[in-house]
Structures are given as structure tokens and as C-alpha cells.
Amino acid sequence: MTPTLDCESRLERLSRRLDGDLSEVEERETAAHLEGCSTCLGTYETLEAVSRGGRQIGRETRVPSALPARILERLRQEGLIGRSPRQRSSFLLLIAQPVWATAAVVVLAVGTVLYLTNHPKEFEMRLDREVSSKPPAASPVDAVAGAKEADAAPRSPARESEAGTKASSARPGSGALGADSPQKSNDDRRAPSGSAVPDLMASKGDEVSANGVRQRLPLSKSSVENQEEGRVVGRNFSSVPTADSDSEFRPKPSASIVGGPAEQKDQKLASGGAGLSEKNEGAVRAELSAVGSLATEPAAAPSPAEVRSPVVAEKKSAAPESAAQPRNAPAAVASSPPAAPRAKESRTDAADQSISEVVPARWEAVSGTTWDEPPHWTSEAEKTISRVRGRGMVLKVRFSEVGKIDSVDFISGDFERSRQVIQMLKSLDRAVVPAHRRGIRVAGVGKVEMMSAGL
Amino acid sequence: MDQVATAKSASDIPYEPSLEASKEKVCVARCLAGDETAAEELVSAHTSLVYGIGLRLSGRVEDAEDLTQEVFLKVFRALGDFRGDCSLRSWIASIAVNASRNRIGGIVRFRKLFVSVEPPLEDPDHDPLEQFPDSDEAGPEEKFLAAERRQLLGKEIAALPREFREAVVLRDQQGLAYEDIALATGVPVGTVRSRLARGRAILAKKLTGALGRTSKVGAL
Numbered sequence: 001m002t003p004t005l006d007c008e009s010r011l012e013r014l015s016r017r018l019d020g021d022l023s024e025v026e027e028r029e030t031a032a033h034l035e036g037c038s039t040c041l042g043t044y045e046t047l048e049a050v051s052r053g054g055r056q057i058g059r060e061t062r063v064p065s066a067l068p069a070r071i072l073e074r075l076r077q078e079g080l081i082g083r084s085p086r087q088r089s090s091f092l093l094l095i096a097q098p099v100w101a102t103a104a105v106v107v108l109a110v111g112t113v114l115y116l117t118n119h120p121k122e123f124e125m126r127l128d129r130e131v132s133s134k135p136p137a138a139s140p141v142d143a144v145a146g147a148k149e150a151d152a153a154p155r156s157p158a159r160e161s162e163a164g165t166k167a168s169s170a171r172p173g174s175g176a177l178g179a180d181s182p183q184k185s186n187d188d189r190r191a192p193s194g195s196a197v198p199d200l201m202a203s204k205g206d207e208v209s210a211n212g213v214r215q216r217l218p219l220s221k222s223s224v225e226n227q228e229e230g231r232v233v234g235r236n237f238s239s240v241p242t243a244d245s246d247s248e249f250r251p252k253p254s255a256s257i258v259g260g261p262a263e264q265k266d267q268k269l270a271s272g273g274a275g276l277s278e279k280n281e282g283a284v285r286a287e288l289s290a291v292g293s294l295a296t297e298p299a300a301a302p303s304p305a306e307v308r309s310p311v312v313a314e315k316k317s318a319a320p321e322s323a324a325q326p327r328n329a330p331a332a333v334a335s336s337p338p339a340a341p342r343a344k345e346s347r348t349d350a351a352d353q354s355i356s357e358v359v360p361a362r363w364e365a366v367s368g369t370t371w372d373e374p375p376h377w378t379s380e381a382e383k384t385i386s387r388v389r390g391r392g393m394v395l396k397v398r399f400s401e402v403g404k405i406d407s408v409d410f411i412s413g414d415f416e417r418s419r420q421v422i423q424m425l426k427s428l429d430r431a432v433v434p435a436h437r438r439g440i441r442v443a444g445v446g447k448v449e450m451m452s453a454g455l
Numbered sequence: 456m457d458q459v460a461t462a463k464s465a466s467d468i469p470y471e472p473s474l475e476a477s478k479e480k481v482c483v484a485r486c487l488a489g490d491e492t493a494a495e496e497l498v499s500a501h502t503s504l505v506y507g508i509g510l511r512l513s514g515r516v517e518d519a520e521d522l523t524q525e526v527f528l529k530v531f532r533a534l535g536d537f538r539g540d541c542s543l544r545s546w547i548a549s550i551a552v553n554a555s556r557n558r559i560g561g562i563v564r565f566r567k568l569f570v571s572v573e574p575p576l577e578d579p580d581h582d583p584l585e586q587f588p589d590s591d592e593a594g595p596e597e598k599f600l601a602a603e604r605r606q607l608l609g610k611e612i613a614a615l616p617r618e619f620r621e622a623v624v625l626r627d628q629q630g631l632a633y634e635d636i637a638l639a640t641g642v643p644v645g646t647v648r649s650r651l652a653r654g655r656a657i658l659a660k661k662l663t664g665a666l667g668r669t670s671k672v673g674a675l
Contacts, residue, residue, distance in 0.1 A: 015652035019626065021633065046659035053608045054627025060605075061628070063506045067520055071498050071527045080531040081486070081494040 007040050014044045018051050479543040486534055497543075498527060504544060504629055505551045511624040512555040514613055522558055526551045545635030552621060552639045604662075611661045618642075619654030626651055 013030055016022055022030060034041045075081045485493030502523065509522035529550050537546055612623055618640070625636045626647075636651075637644045 011656055012648055012652040015655050016648060018655075019633070019651075021648070043656075043659065046663060047655045050608065050655050050658045050662065051627050053605050054612065054623060055630070057605055057609050057612075058507055058628030058630065061503070061507045061510060063503050064516075064520060067506065067523060068495075068499050068502050070520075071502065071524050072495060074524050075494065075498075075527065075531055078528060078531075080528065082489060082491045 007037060007043075010040055011043070014040065014047055017044070018048055476539070476542060480539055483534060483537055483539075483543065486531070494531070497530075501544065501547050502527075504548060507629055508548060508551040508624065509555055511612070511628060512552070512621065513558060518558065522551070522554055525558075526554050529554065541638055542635065545631060545638050548625065548629065548631060548635060549639035549641075552625070556617075608658065608662060611658050615654055615657060618650050619657065622647055622650040623654040623658070627655075 010030070010033065013022065013026060017027070017030055034044060072081070482493050482497055486497060505526045506519055506523045509519035509526070510516065513519055513522060526547070530547055533550075537543065612620060615623065621640050622636060625631045625639060626633075631639065633644050633647050633651075636647045640647065642650075
């Protein structure tokens with residue numbers, strides 16, 4: 001019998017017959033065909049031989065005698081046998097594995113390095129805080145404000161007020177705002193509850209300043225109003241710190257901030273500050289006075305490292321001659337030769353104050369908002385950058401130098417409000433450059449173009 | 456009728472004994488509870504399966520050993536996911552097949568594999584004559600020739616395309632049912648039948664050409 005198409009199609013059935021996979025009907029039909037078809041019978045015998053040979057090969061396969069033991073050992077090493085699943089999933093057991101422990105150490109190390117690299121300022125502030133926790137005997141502030149009260153227990157409000165009054169009166173040019181209301185300065189530092197150490201326990205609006213002392217950020221526009229009305233809610237950053245405030249809140253003086261000519265900025269404000277409310281305008285004037293004094297500080301601009309590193313400034317300010325120098329004597333500072341490094345120090349202090357106080361105050365003044373959280377300061381290419389998070393918006397502020405806003409970038413939040421704030425800042429100060437984000441684009445210094453984005 | 460009887464006896468494949476379904480569940484439960492003895496039972500019952508698949512699909516003893524360890528690691532890591540929908544044997548076989556596929560890089564490597572049916576070198580107790588089938592009428596010379604033919608068959612199996620080789624190895628060498636092969640290879644049962652028939656036909660054709668006579672092939 002010659003192979004037919006039917007025989008070709010029977011190949012799969014012959015293969016299945018080898019495995020006993022045929023039904024009873026199929027089996028009978030196939031058996032009948034094999035009886036009459038020698039070709040299919042030969043194919044079937046060959047397939048059967050192949051299948052039998054394959055089974056024999058499978059049987060002859062020898063598993064290495066040591067393999068099961070090696071498998072079990074490997075399973076033990078991996079912790080897959082010998083422990084219950086609950087034990088297996090135990091985190092402690094997991095981290096007890098050398099590989100995991102090593103990986104965890106590496107991740108922690110890398111994370112720490114990255115954090116310190118990206119947040120050098122915070123790291124320095126922590127170090128500085130530790131330094132400032134020691135008795136600040138070498139601080140020039142304490143030389144004036146009295147080292148005798150440095151170690152003292154909580155002062156009474158009366159004593160605090162007295163000390164503040166003395167300090168204010170002993171300071172000839174204590175700034176545009178500080179001069180007009182010395183009593184207010186004292187009140188500003190007094191906690192509403194009469195706590196002996198008021199601001200150390202403050203919560204919202206608090207900030208740890210660059211010299212490691214917790215300070216209070218401006219709370220809101222209403223806080224300015226409250227201060228004007230004689231009610232004290234929080235510390236007004238638009239006021240220049242007095243000697244007493246320094247003795248309590250800051251271990252270092254900020255002599256450079258005293259006595260600056262604010263008139264230039266006032267003129268600038270008068271020309272470009274249109275659109276501000278009276279209250280805000282008053283606050284802005286105060287801020288500009290402070291900033292103006294910074295801007296006109298003679299020479300000795302701090303190096304970026306000094307600006308970024310309050311620790312360095314702290315060490316410098318701890319010099320003996322600095323401690324002996326009266327802090328409220330600008331003329332003496334300017335004239336005496338040893339005062340040259342001191343001017344640098346003061347500039348560094350001013351930088352700290354400007355960054356942590358003046359800019360937030362300006363922010364509050366023009367925007368009517370507070371900082372919801374302490375600014376996050378970083379440095380980038382010798383410029384100080386901060387992410388400013390106010391109510392409903394987050395901006396990035398870049399300073400070309402101390403107290404000088406170079407640009408403000410919109411990051412997120414209420415775009416329209418941010419745009420208004422940026423425009424206000426632009427009208428008040430030098431070039432405030434909005435970012436390119438969301439359609440805002442810089443066309444040049446002092447010029448802002450609103451590009452598309454439905455604006 | 457004799458042929459039918461022969462066919463039935465041929466289908467009576469002496470599969471490797473495996474844990475029964477109920478015992479499998481108990482064994483798995485004990486393994487999950489941390490019973491090391493159960494783990495040893497599971498490993499010893501399926502090492503031959505996994506190693507055989509690894510050896511025949513990878514072609515190298517070293518690869519097969521590594522693959523076997525790798526497969527059991529995967530098995531014990533995923534043992535909690537075993538729901539008992541299929542036999543533990545087929546479940547492990549599917550892991551072994553997938554591991555073999557992942558391990559073996561390309562078709563080129565397949566071409567030169569199939570080391571042989573030779574036992575591992577580290578087995579000093581191996582007697583080459585033991586691999587010959589016991590037959591009352593077969594003498595030592597015939598056994599030796601049969602072994603050579605099986606070696607040839609092994610090489611031809613290794614030269615098969617992957618899908619055919621998987622079907623032949625899992626069915627003829629490891630004795631898995633069609634359903635288990637379908638599960639292990641991820642194809643329908645009908646595809647398994649077709650691949651197995653075609654793979655066997657290819658082997659039959661090659662062996663017939665190499666040995667010249669069907670009778671010699673039949674002497675496998």
C-alpha cells in the first residue's frame with residue numbers, strides 16, 4: 001500500500017497512539033489502518049523506536065549524587081528552608097543577611113553624602129547651633145549686652161524691658177524703624193503669655209537663623225498691623241534688631257545694618273512702588289531702609305564662603321579685639337585699622353540677617369503673605385538661592401549679592417498671585433526676573449513679557 | 456491485534472514516580488511551615504526532573520547543575536503561590552523550562568549542544584554497561600550498539616528546533632502528560648500533540664537516513 005494523503009495526516013494520530021492518547025474509536029480505526037498499510041506500520045515502528053530511545057535516554061540520565069545536597073545547602077543559605085514564612089519575612093532577619101546589611105550601609109552612606117552636599121547650609125547651621133549652645137563669652141554682643149545675664153535664668157519681662165531700653169538708647173543710629181519705637185522692640189520680643197524665653201518655643205513662622213538661634217519669621221500682614229497698634233503677636237522683621245534683641249536672640253551684632261541711608265530707596269520706592277497699599281508701603285519702606293543700609297555698606301564684601309558659612313563668621317567674630325570693640329560705633333569701626341576684618345564680619349552678619357530676615361520681611365510686605373516654612377537656602381555658583389514658600393505659591397529667589405534680589409522664579413502654586421508679587425518686587429528693587437516657566441519670560445532687565453499660556 | 460497490543464504496551468510509559476496530589480499539598484504545606492524534611496523530600500523527588508530538563512535543553516552538565524539550583528531557588532521562593540491547580544511536578548517543570556529558555560542565549564548554542572547521555576564525570580560509581588537496556592536476548596555487543604544509536608538519537612534531539620525539542624524531551628524523556636507539557640511550555644494541548652508528532656517524525660527520518668534500515672532504528 002502506497003502512502004496517501006490520508007497516511008500523512010495520520011502521523012499525529014500514530015504519535016498519539018504511542019502515548020495512549022487515542023479514544024477507543026480512534027484506536028480501532030488506526031489499528032485497522034495499520035493492518036493494511038505497511039508504510040504507516042513502518043512509520044509507526046520508527047516513531048515507537050524513537051520514543052522508546054528517548055525514554056531510555058531519560059532513564060539513563062544520572063543526577064550528580066552531590067547535587068541534591070548542594071541544592072539544599074543553597075536553599076539554606078538563601079534562607080528559603082529551615083524557617084517559617086513568618087520568620088522568613090522578618091525584617092530583622094532580612095537585614096541580618098550580609099548582602100542586605102552591606103547594601104543598607106552603602107545606601108545610608110551615599111544618602112548622607114548627597115544630603116550634605118546638597119544642603120551644606122543646613123549642615124553648617126547645625127554645627128553653628130552646637131557652637132552657639134555653649135556660653136557665648138567671646139561674642140561681641142555679650143560684651144555689650146552683658147555677659148552677666150548670659151547664664152542667667154529666665155528674665156522677668158520688666159528686666160528684659162529695662163535692658164532693652166538701655167541698649168536702644170545706647171545705640172545712636174538704630175535704624176529707621178528701631179529708632180522710632182524702642183518700646184515696641186521690647187514688646188516684640190515679649191511672649192504674649194509672659195514666658196521668660198518667649199521665642200524659643202515659638203512654632204509657626206519660626207526659623208532657625210544662620211547663627212543658630214531660633215527666630216520668628218513674620219507671621220502675616222496682620223502682625224504688622226498688630227504691632228502698629230501696640231499689640232504684640234510676633235517679632236517684626238521689619239524692625240532692626242536692637243542691642244537687647246541681639247543679646248537675647250542673636251549672639252552676634254549686626255552693626256553694619258545700622259545707620260544706612262534709606263532715602264535713596266525711599267525715592268526709588270516713590271517712583272516705582274505704585275500700587276502698594278499704605279500698610280504694605282510702610283512696611284516696604286522699612287525693609288528698604290534696612291536693605292539700603294546693607295547696600296551702602298562700604299567695601300569688604302564677604303566672600304561667598306563667608307556668606308554661606310556662618311561658622312566661619314562666628315569664629316571670626318570671636319576674636320578678642322572684636323569682643324572688646326563697642327558694637328554700636330560705626331565711625332570707630334570704619335576708622336580703626338583693626339576694624340577692617342570686623343567690617344567683613346559685620347557684613348557676614350548682615351548677610352545672615354538679610355537673608356533670613358530682610359528678604360522674608362520684604363516678601364511679606366509686598367505680598368501680604370507669610371512664609372509657611374523656613375526658607376531652604378542653598379548656594380549655586382556663588383549666588384544664594386532660596387525656595388520661598390508662601391501661601392499658595394512657591395518661588396525661587398536668587399540673590400546677586402547680599403540683600404539684592406537678582407531674580408525670582410515662579411515654581412508652583414497660585415500663578416497670578418506670584419506674578420503680582422514678582423511685579424511688585426520688580427518695581428521696588430533692581431531687576432527682578434521672572435522665570436520662563438508657565439509663559440513668563442524675561443525680555444530684559446526690568447522688563448517682563450507675558451508670553452501666552454493664557455496670561 | 457498484536458500491533459494493537461504492542462501499541463498499548465508502548466504507551467505504558469514507566470514515568471518517574473512523583474508525589475501524589477494529596478501528598479504534594481501536604482508536602483508544600485510542610486515546606487511553607489518551615490519543615491526542612493519536607494523540603495528535602497520535595498528536592499529529592501524532583502531533582503531528576505529538573506536536572507533532566509536542564510541537561511537536555513541546555514546541553515551541558517555544568518549548565519544543568521546551575522540551572523537545577525536556580526530552579527529550586529525559584530520554586531521555594533514561589534512556593535507560597537502554588538495553588539494546586541496543577542500537579543507540583545508540572546509546575547516545577549514549567550519553571551525549569553522557563554529558566555532554561557532564559558539561560559540559553561541563542562539558537563547557535565543549541566546546535567552544538569547535547570553533550571551526550573554520558574553520566575557526569577564526578578560520578579565514580581558509574582558503569583557504562585549499566586546504561587544498556589536489560590534484555591534477555593541482547594548480548595553485550597548488541598547493548599553497546601544500542602547505546603551508540605541512542606547517543607545518535609540524543610544528538611538529533613538536541614539539534615531539533617526548540618519547540619519540538621521541548622515537546623520531545625518533556626514527553627519522552629521526562630514522561631510528562633500532554634496537559635503538563637502544555638502548561639510548562641505555555642501552548643495549547645493540541646499544539647503539544649502536533650509538535651510532538653513532528654518532532655518524532657523528524658527524528659525518525661534522520662535516524663532512518665543515518666542507520667539505513669528501520670530495523671536498526673527499531674533496535675534503539
